[in-house]
Amino acid sequence: MGFRVFCSNSMTLIWGTLVVFLFVYALYVLLNIHKRKRFPPSPTGFPILGHLLLLAGKNPHQHLQKLAKKHGPIMYVQLGLVPAIVVSSVDAAEKFLKTYDHMFASRPHSEASQYLSYGQKSLIFAKYGVYWRNMRKLCAVHLLSNHKINSFQSMRKQEVQLLIESIKKEAHDCVVVDLSARILSLNANLTCLMMFGKKYMDEDLDKRGFKAIVQDVVDLASTPNLGDFFPFLGVIDLQGLNRKLKDLSKVFDEFLERIIDEHVEYHDRDQTKDFVDTMMDIMQSGEAEFQFDRRHIKAILLDMLLAAKDTTASTVEWILTELLRHPQVMKKLQNELQEVVGLERMVKESDL
Numbered sequence: 001m002g003f004r005v006f007c008s009n010s011m012t013l014i015w016g017t018l019v020v021f022l023f024v025y026a027l028y029v030l031l032n033i034h035k036r037k038r039f040p041p042s043p044t045g046f047p048i049l050g051h052l053l054l055l056a057g058k059n060p061h062q063h064l065q066k067l068a069k070k071h072g073p074i075m076y077v078q079l080g081l082v083p084a085i086v087v088s089s090v091d092a093a094e095k096f097l098k099t100y101d102h103m104f105a106s107r108p109h110s111e112a113s114q115y116l117s118y119g120q121k122s123l124i125f126a127k128y129g130v131y132w133r134n135m136r137k138l139c140a141v142h143l144l145s146n147h148k149i150n151s152f153q154s155m156r157k158q159e160v161q162l163l164i165e166s167i168k169k170e171a172h173d174c175v176v177v178d179l180s181a182r183i184l185s186l187n188a189n190l191t192c193l194m195m196f197g198k199k200y201m202d203e204d205l206d207k208r209g210f211k212a213i214v215q216d217v218v219d220l221a222s223t224p225n226l227g228d229f230f231p232f233l234g235v236i237d238l239q240g241l242n243r244k245l246k247d248l249s250k251v252f253d254e255f256l257e258r259i260i261d262e263h264v265e266y267h268d269r270d271q272t273k274d275f276v277d278t279m280m281d282i283m284q285s286g287e288a289e290f291q292f293d294r295r296h297i298k299a300i301l302l303d304m305l306l307a308a309k310d311t312t313a314s315t316v317e318w319i320l321t322e323l324l325r326h327p328q329v330m331k332k333l334q335n336e337l338q339e340v341v342g343l344e345r346m347v348k349e350s351d352l
Protein backbone atom coordinates (compact mmCIF):
# COMPACT_ATOMS: atom_id res chain seq x y z
CA MET A 1 0.00 0.00 0.00
CA GLY A 2 1.39 3.40 -0.92
CA PHE A 3 0.85 6.84 0.50
CA ARG A 4 -2.73 7.75 1.24
CA VAL A 5 -4.42 11.04 0.63
CA PHE A 6 -6.14 13.31 3.09
CA CYS A 7 -9.76 14.26 2.58
CA SER A 8 -10.76 17.27 0.55
CA ASN A 9 -12.39 18.79 3.60
CA SER A 10 -8.92 19.38 4.92
CA MET A 11 -7.92 21.06 1.68
CA THR A 12 -10.75 23.51 2.24
CA LEU A 13 -9.29 24.22 5.66
CA ILE A 14 -5.84 24.83 4.21
CA TRP A 15 -7.26 27.18 1.62
CA GLY A 16 -9.37 28.85 4.28
CA THR A 17 -6.27 29.45 6.33
CA LEU A 18 -4.31 30.70 3.35
CA VAL A 19 -7.11 33.08 2.48
CA VAL A 20 -7.23 34.46 6.02
CA PHE A 21 -3.45 34.95 5.89
CA LEU A 22 -3.73 36.63 2.55
CA PHE A 23 -6.22 39.09 3.93
CA VAL A 24 -4.01 39.77 6.92
CA TYR A 25 -1.24 40.63 4.56
CA ALA A 26 -3.56 42.62 2.35
CA LEU A 27 -4.15 45.05 5.14
CA TYR A 28 -0.47 45.54 5.83
CA VAL A 29 -0.10 46.62 2.26
CA LEU A 30 -3.22 48.75 2.24
CA LEU A 31 -2.01 50.58 5.33
CA ASN A 32 1.31 51.35 3.73
CA ILE A 33 -0.25 52.66 0.56
CA HIS A 34 -2.85 54.86 2.14
CA LYS A 35 -0.79 55.83 5.16
CA ARG A 36 -3.54 54.92 7.62
CA LYS A 37 -6.00 57.28 6.05
CA ARG A 38 -9.15 55.29 6.41
CA PHE A 39 -10.22 51.82 7.56
CA PRO A 40 -13.03 49.93 5.85
CA PRO A 41 -16.19 49.48 7.98
CA SER A 42 -15.75 47.17 10.90
CA PRO A 43 -17.93 45.36 13.47
CA THR A 44 -17.28 46.31 17.08
CA GLY A 45 -14.61 44.16 18.65
CA PHE A 46 -13.11 43.55 22.06
CA PRO A 47 -10.10 45.44 23.32
CA ILE A 48 -6.81 43.53 22.77
CA LEU A 49 -8.52 40.43 21.32
CA GLY A 50 -10.16 42.52 18.64
CA HIS A 51 -12.30 40.23 16.49
CA LEU A 52 -10.24 37.15 17.17
CA LEU A 53 -13.20 35.30 18.71
CA LEU A 54 -14.84 35.33 15.28
CA LEU A 55 -12.33 32.68 14.26
CA ALA A 56 -13.22 30.43 17.18
CA GLY A 57 -16.09 28.01 16.74
CA LYS A 58 -16.81 25.64 13.95
CA ASN A 59 -17.83 27.78 11.03
CA PRO A 60 -15.96 31.09 11.16
CA HIS A 61 -16.70 31.73 7.48
CA GLN A 62 -20.44 31.81 8.26
CA HIS A 63 -19.96 34.38 11.03
CA LEU A 64 -17.90 36.48 8.67
CA GLN A 65 -20.53 36.20 5.94
CA LYS A 66 -23.28 37.38 8.30
CA LEU A 67 -21.18 40.34 9.39
CA ALA A 68 -20.31 41.21 5.81
CA LYS A 69 -24.02 41.49 4.99
CA LYS A 70 -24.15 44.29 7.50
CA HIS A 71 -20.74 45.93 7.04
CA GLY A 72 -20.14 45.45 3.34
CA PRO A 73 -17.98 43.35 1.02
CA ILE A 74 -14.71 44.90 2.23
CA MET A 75 -14.63 44.72 6.00
CA TYR A 76 -11.93 45.45 8.50
CA VAL A 77 -11.29 43.13 11.43
CA GLN A 78 -8.52 43.10 13.98
CA LEU A 79 -7.17 39.65 14.81
CA GLY A 80 -5.27 40.19 18.04
CA LEU A 81 -2.60 42.69 17.04
CA VAL A 82 -2.91 41.89 13.37
CA PRO A 83 -5.13 44.03 11.15
CA ALA A 84 -7.00 42.06 8.49
CA ILE A 85 -9.45 42.63 5.67
CA VAL A 86 -12.32 40.27 4.91
CA VAL A 87 -13.41 40.29 1.28
CA SER A 88 -16.86 38.83 0.62
CA SER A 89 -18.13 39.69 -2.85
CA VAL A 90 -17.12 38.50 -6.29
CA ASP A 91 -16.28 42.05 -7.38
CA ALA A 92 -14.13 42.81 -4.37
CA ALA A 93 -12.44 39.42 -4.56
CA GLU A 94 -11.61 40.07 -8.20
CA LYS A 95 -9.97 43.37 -7.24
CA PHE A 96 -7.79 41.67 -4.62
CA LEU A 97 -7.01 38.46 -6.45
CA LYS A 98 -6.81 39.72 -10.03
CA THR A 99 -6.64 43.45 -10.61
CA TYR A 100 -4.27 44.19 -7.71
CA ASP A 101 -3.00 40.64 -7.33
CA HIS A 102 0.66 41.72 -7.46
CA MET A 103 0.13 43.83 -4.35
CA PHE A 104 -1.62 41.16 -2.34
CA ALA A 105 0.06 38.00 -3.59
CA SER A 106 2.56 37.72 -0.78
CA ARG A 107 2.44 35.49 2.30
CA PRO A 108 2.74 36.88 5.78
CA HIS A 109 4.91 35.32 8.44
CA SER A 110 3.19 32.55 10.37
CA GLU A 111 4.48 30.02 12.85
CA ALA A 112 3.22 27.11 10.70
CA SER A 113 4.87 28.41 7.55
CA GLN A 114 8.16 28.83 9.41
CA TYR A 115 8.22 25.20 10.43
CA LEU A 116 6.68 23.61 7.36
CA SER A 117 8.59 25.42 4.64
CA TYR A 118 12.14 25.76 5.94
CA GLY A 119 11.58 29.38 6.88
CA GLN A 120 9.23 30.36 4.01
CA LYS A 121 11.49 28.88 1.31
CA SER A 122 8.76 26.85 -0.39
CA LEU A 123 6.65 28.10 -3.28
CA ILE A 124 3.47 27.82 -1.21
CA PHE A 125 4.67 29.97 1.67
CA ALA A 126 7.41 32.18 0.22
CA LYS A 127 6.98 35.94 0.28
CA TYR A 128 6.18 37.42 -3.13
CA GLY A 129 9.36 38.85 -4.59
CA VAL A 130 12.62 38.06 -6.32
CA TYR A 131 13.17 34.78 -4.48
CA TRP A 132 9.68 33.48 -5.25
CA ARG A 133 9.93 34.50 -8.92
CA ASN A 134 13.32 32.82 -9.32
CA MET A 135 12.18 29.68 -7.59
CA ARG A 136 9.01 29.47 -9.64
CA LYS A 137 10.97 29.93 -12.84
CA LEU A 138 13.40 27.23 -11.84
CA CYS A 139 10.57 24.78 -11.14
CA ALA A 140 8.76 25.68 -14.37
CA VAL A 141 11.88 25.25 -16.51
CA HIS A 142 13.47 22.23 -14.88
CA LEU A 143 10.76 20.26 -13.13
CA LEU A 144 7.41 21.03 -14.72
CA SER A 145 8.39 21.59 -18.36
CA ASN A 146 6.68 19.53 -21.08
CA HIS A 147 9.97 17.85 -21.76
CA LYS A 148 10.38 16.76 -18.15
CA ILE A 149 6.78 15.64 -17.74
CA ASN A 150 6.97 13.69 -21.02
CA SER A 151 10.10 11.92 -19.88
CA PHE A 152 7.97 10.06 -17.33
CA GLN A 153 5.37 8.97 -19.87
CA SER A 154 6.41 5.33 -20.13
CA MET A 155 6.59 5.08 -16.34
CA ARG A 156 3.03 6.41 -16.07
CA LYS A 157 1.84 3.97 -18.71
CA GLN A 158 3.43 1.08 -16.88
CA GLU A 159 1.86 1.99 -13.53
CA VAL A 160 -1.61 2.49 -15.02
CA GLN A 161 -1.26 -0.84 -16.80
CA LEU A 162 -0.45 -2.55 -13.48
CA LEU A 163 -3.62 -1.13 -11.98
CA ILE A 164 -5.77 -2.15 -14.97
CA GLU A 165 -4.37 -5.67 -14.92
CA SER A 166 -5.12 -6.12 -11.24
CA ILE A 167 -8.67 -4.75 -11.60
CA LYS A 168 -9.21 -7.04 -14.58
CA LYS A 169 -8.16 -10.01 -12.54
CA GLU A 170 -10.35 -8.99 -9.61
CA ALA A 171 -13.31 -8.46 -11.94
CA HIS A 172 -12.75 -11.94 -13.30
CA ASP A 173 -12.72 -13.38 -9.76
CA CYS A 174 -15.70 -11.21 -8.74
CA VAL A 175 -13.76 -9.51 -5.94
CA VAL A 176 -14.97 -6.17 -4.57
CA VAL A 177 -12.47 -3.38 -5.35
CA ASP A 178 -12.07 -0.17 -3.36
CA LEU A 179 -11.42 2.09 -6.32
CA SER A 180 -10.79 5.19 -4.19
CA ALA A 181 -7.98 3.45 -2.36
CA ARG A 182 -6.51 2.22 -5.63
CA ILE A 183 -6.54 5.68 -7.17
CA LEU A 184 -4.82 7.12 -4.12
CA SER A 185 -2.25 4.39 -4.27
CA LEU A 186 -1.67 4.91 -8.00
CA ASN A 187 -1.31 8.63 -7.44
CA ALA A 188 1.16 8.05 -4.61
CA ASN A 189 3.16 5.63 -6.73
CA LEU A 190 3.32 8.04 -9.69
CA THR A 191 4.29 10.95 -7.46
CA CYS A 192 7.04 9.01 -5.72
CA LEU A 193 8.48 7.66 -8.97
CA MET A 194 8.53 11.08 -10.57
CA MET A 195 9.98 12.90 -7.59
CA PHE A 196 12.21 10.28 -5.98
CA GLY A 197 12.76 7.67 -8.71
CA LYS A 198 11.33 4.88 -6.56
CA LYS A 199 8.22 4.01 -4.61
CA TYR A 200 8.17 4.71 -0.93
CA MET A 201 5.70 3.03 1.36
CA ASP A 202 3.68 4.55 4.17
CA GLU A 203 5.99 3.32 6.89
CA ASP A 204 9.05 4.82 5.17
CA LEU A 205 7.95 8.24 6.36
CA ASP A 206 6.85 7.39 9.85
CA LYS A 207 5.27 4.46 11.64
CA ARG A 208 2.01 6.40 11.80
CA GLY A 209 1.84 6.45 8.02
CA PHE A 210 1.66 9.26 5.53
CA LYS A 211 -2.04 9.91 5.78
CA ALA A 212 -1.96 10.52 9.54
CA ILE A 213 1.07 12.76 9.21
CA VAL A 214 -0.47 14.87 6.46
CA GLN A 215 -3.68 15.12 8.48
CA ASP A 216 -1.58 16.50 11.34
CA VAL A 217 -0.04 19.06 9.00
CA VAL A 218 -3.47 20.19 7.90
CA ASP A 219 -4.87 20.34 11.43
CA LEU A 220 -1.90 22.25 12.82
CA ALA A 221 -1.67 24.64 9.90
CA SER A 222 -5.36 25.46 10.15
CA THR A 223 -5.62 25.86 13.93
CA PRO A 224 -5.46 29.56 14.81
CA ASN A 225 -2.09 29.99 16.52
CA LEU A 226 -2.02 32.70 19.18
CA GLY A 227 1.61 33.35 18.24
CA ASP A 228 0.45 34.58 14.83
CA PHE A 229 -1.89 37.17 16.34
CA PHE A 230 0.25 38.18 19.31
CA PRO A 231 3.83 37.78 18.08
CA PHE A 232 5.24 38.04 21.63
CA LEU A 233 3.30 34.87 22.54
CA GLY A 234 5.04 32.83 19.86
CA VAL A 235 7.95 31.97 22.12
CA ILE A 236 5.73 30.88 25.01
CA ASP A 237 3.70 28.57 22.76
CA LEU A 238 0.68 28.43 25.08
CA GLN A 239 -1.22 25.97 22.88
CA GLY A 240 1.77 23.68 22.35
CA LEU A 241 1.26 24.04 18.60
CA ASN A 242 4.81 25.09 17.80
CA ARG A 243 6.25 22.09 19.56
CA LYS A 244 4.01 19.80 17.50
CA LEU A 245 4.92 21.67 14.30
CA LYS A 246 8.57 21.21 15.13
CA ASP A 247 8.10 17.44 15.64
CA LEU A 248 6.27 17.17 12.33
CA SER A 249 8.87 19.12 10.44
CA LYS A 250 11.47 16.75 11.87
CA VAL A 251 9.60 13.72 10.50
CA PHE A 252 9.56 15.22 7.01
CA ASP A 253 13.10 16.47 7.27
CA GLU A 254 14.52 13.08 8.19
CA PHE A 255 12.59 11.43 5.35
CA LEU A 256 13.74 13.98 2.77
CA GLU A 257 17.34 13.95 4.05
CA ARG A 258 17.38 10.19 3.65
CA ILE A 259 16.11 10.46 0.09
CA ILE A 260 18.71 13.06 -0.82
CA ASP A 261 21.46 10.97 0.76
CA GLU A 262 20.35 7.97 -1.29
CA HIS A 263 20.56 10.10 -4.42
CA VAL A 264 24.04 11.33 -3.54
CA GLU A 265 25.16 7.73 -3.21
CA TYR A 266 23.84 6.53 -6.56
CA HIS A 267 24.06 9.70 -8.56
CA ASP A 268 25.06 8.71 -12.09
CA ARG A 269 22.38 6.26 -13.07
CA ASP A 270 21.04 5.89 -16.59
CA GLN A 271 17.45 6.04 -15.40
CA THR A 272 15.31 9.08 -16.24
CA LYS A 273 16.32 11.87 -13.89
CA ASP A 274 13.79 12.31 -11.12
CA PHE A 275 13.11 15.64 -9.39
CA VAL A 276 15.73 15.06 -6.73
CA ASP A 277 18.41 14.27 -9.35
CA THR A 278 17.47 17.37 -11.29
CA MET A 279 17.62 19.63 -8.27
CA MET A 280 20.90 18.11 -7.12
CA ASP A 281 22.31 18.94 -10.56
CA ILE A 282 21.12 22.53 -10.24
CA MET A 283 22.63 22.78 -6.77
CA GLN A 284 25.99 21.42 -7.91
CA SER A 285 26.16 23.44 -11.14
CA GLY A 286 25.46 26.68 -9.30
CA GLU A 287 23.21 27.76 -12.17
CA ALA A 288 20.53 29.05 -9.83
CA GLU A 289 21.09 32.77 -9.55
CA PHE A 290 20.30 32.63 -5.87
CA GLN A 291 21.33 30.56 -2.90
CA PHE A 292 20.19 27.01 -3.52
CA ASP A 293 21.11 24.32 -1.05
CA ARG A 294 19.58 21.23 0.54
CA ARG A 295 17.05 23.30 2.45
CA HIS A 296 15.69 24.70 -0.79
CA ILE A 297 15.49 21.25 -2.36
CA LYS A 298 13.63 19.95 0.68
CA ALA A 299 11.22 22.88 0.73
CA ILE A 300 10.29 22.32 -2.93
CA LEU A 301 9.96 18.56 -2.44
CA LEU A 302 7.64 19.12 0.49
CA ASP A 303 5.56 21.53 -1.60
CA MET A 304 5.17 19.00 -4.37
CA LEU A 305 4.50 16.14 -2.00
CA LEU A 306 1.71 17.97 -0.22
CA ALA A 307 0.29 19.43 -3.43
CA ALA A 308 0.24 16.13 -5.31
CA LYS A 309 -1.64 14.22 -2.65
CA ASP A 310 -5.19 15.36 -2.65
CA THR A 311 -5.75 17.12 -5.90
CA THR A 312 -5.44 14.54 -8.66
CA ALA A 313 -6.81 11.55 -6.77
CA SER A 314 -9.94 13.29 -5.53
CA THR A 315 -10.61 14.74 -9.00
CA VAL A 316 -10.48 11.27 -10.53
CA GLU A 317 -12.60 9.87 -7.72
CA TRP A 318 -15.25 12.55 -8.26
CA ILE A 319 -15.29 11.97 -12.00
CA LEU A 320 -15.89 8.24 -11.50
CA THR A 321 -18.58 8.93 -8.88
CA GLU A 322 -20.44 11.31 -11.18
CA LEU A 323 -20.19 8.86 -14.07
CA LEU A 324 -21.77 6.16 -11.89
CA ARG A 325 -24.53 8.55 -10.89
CA HIS A 326 -25.28 9.48 -14.51
CA PRO A 327 -25.52 6.31 -16.59
CA GLN A 328 -26.39 8.17 -19.78
CA VAL A 329 -23.14 10.18 -19.53
CA MET A 330 -21.25 6.95 -18.84
CA LYS A 331 -22.80 5.45 -21.97
CA LYS A 332 -21.75 8.46 -24.02
CA LEU A 333 -18.20 8.18 -22.72
CA GLN A 334 -18.09 4.46 -23.46
CA ASN A 335 -19.28 5.08 -27.01
CA GLU A 336 -16.68 7.76 -27.52
CA LEU A 337 -13.95 5.49 -26.22
CA GLN A 338 -15.04 2.77 -28.63
CA GLU A 339 -15.14 5.10 -31.60
CA VAL A 340 -11.95 7.05 -30.96
CA VAL A 341 -9.70 4.48 -29.30
CA GLY A 342 -11.36 1.15 -30.03
CA LEU A 343 -11.36 -1.86 -27.76
CA GLU A 344 -8.04 -3.28 -28.89
CA ARG A 345 -5.63 -1.02 -27.02
CA MET A 346 -5.28 1.13 -23.92
CA VAL A 347 -6.02 4.87 -23.97
CA LYS A 348 -2.79 6.80 -24.58
CA GLU A 349 -1.93 10.21 -23.20
CA SER A 350 -1.89 11.49 -26.78
CA ASP A 351 -5.56 10.45 -27.16
CA LEU A 352 -6.63 12.95 -24.51
Ligand SMILES: *[C@@H]1O[C@H](CO)[C@@H](O)[C@H](O)[C@H]1NC(C)=O
Binds near residue numbers: 002159185199
Ligand atom coordinates in the same frame (compact mmCIF):
# COMPACT_ATOMS: atom_id res chain seq x y z
C1 LIG B 1 1.77 0.93 -5.82
O1 LIG B 1 3.00 0.27 -5.63
C2 LIG B 1 2.98 -0.82 -4.72
C3 LIG B 1 4.41 -1.34 -4.59
O2 LIG B 1 4.95 -1.69 -5.83
C4 LIG B 1 2.02 -1.90 -5.23
O3 LIG B 1 1.93 -2.94 -4.30
C5 LIG B 1 0.64 -1.26 -5.44
O4 LIG B 1 -0.23 -2.21 -6.01
C6 LIG B 1 0.75 -0.05 -6.36
N1 LIG B 1 -0.57 0.56 -6.47
C7 LIG B 1 -1.28 0.56 -7.60
C8 LIG B 1 -2.61 1.17 -7.55
O5 LIG B 1 -0.86 0.08 -8.64
